[in-house]
Amino acid sequence: MLRRLFIFLIFCTIFVQSLEFFKESEACMSESGEELNCPSNWIYYFECCAKECCLRTQIVPAVIIGVIALIMTICCILSSIAYCCFGD
Secondary structure, eight states: OHHHHHHHHHHHHHHHHHTTOOOOOOOEEOTTSOEEOOOOOSSEEEEEETTEEEEEEOHHHHHHHHHHHHHHHHHHHHHHHHHHHHOO
């Protein structure tokens, strides 16, 4: 079971990367006319706003963080309900 889950996660990762959900940073010019080198990776990228690099989160990590937060919230709610109904 665990092995199948691991294989599924590998295929999902390959599929997501092939769809190019990950954006690259835009070229940005400073006020003095110099090009700013804004980095990017799989967690974040930069957009040009007000002549500086503005940090943005990639879509995939944002969704993963949201799902983890949702799962944790559901667990806390279920634990509270279980404690109120079945606690001593």
